[in-house]
Amino acid sequence: MERNRKGTDGGVLGAVAELFDLPADVVAGLPRLEMIGGRQLYLERHLGILAYSDTQIDVNTAAGVLRVRGERLSLVAMTAEEVRIGGQINAVEWVR
Missing domain, CATH: 2.60.40.2000 (Immunoglobulin-like)
Structure with a gap:
């Protein structure tokens, strides 16, 4: 299952962004x-x-x-x- 891959492409912020279906730039405050x-x-x-x-x-x-x-x-x-x-x-x- 794709969702179980932790941090392979974006670390913790990438995982949080994927979990909540948010753009990574918003989660990182960029x-x-x-x-x-x-x-x-x-x-x-x-x-x-x-x-x-x-x-x-x-x-x-x-x-x-x-x-x-x-x-x-x-x-x-x-x-x-x-x-x-x-x-x-x-x-x-x-x-x-």
Whole structure:
């Protein structure tokens, strides 16, 4: 039976995700990133804004710092869990 395989492909978090039929990123608390063209970026599960200008925005996450570079960047919306960045996005990178 497939469900009895413990941790062979994802360790404890993988087993928990499979047991409760949840995505592994949700169980691990990892950020979820969605881009709409080069104009808008949506990030879930952030830990705050570290740096902000109209050409670069650094967002802290559990996986490291997400750096967004571009032109006319702005925070379109922000809550405790989500941030939406708008403008001309030229680059997105993880800074460790």
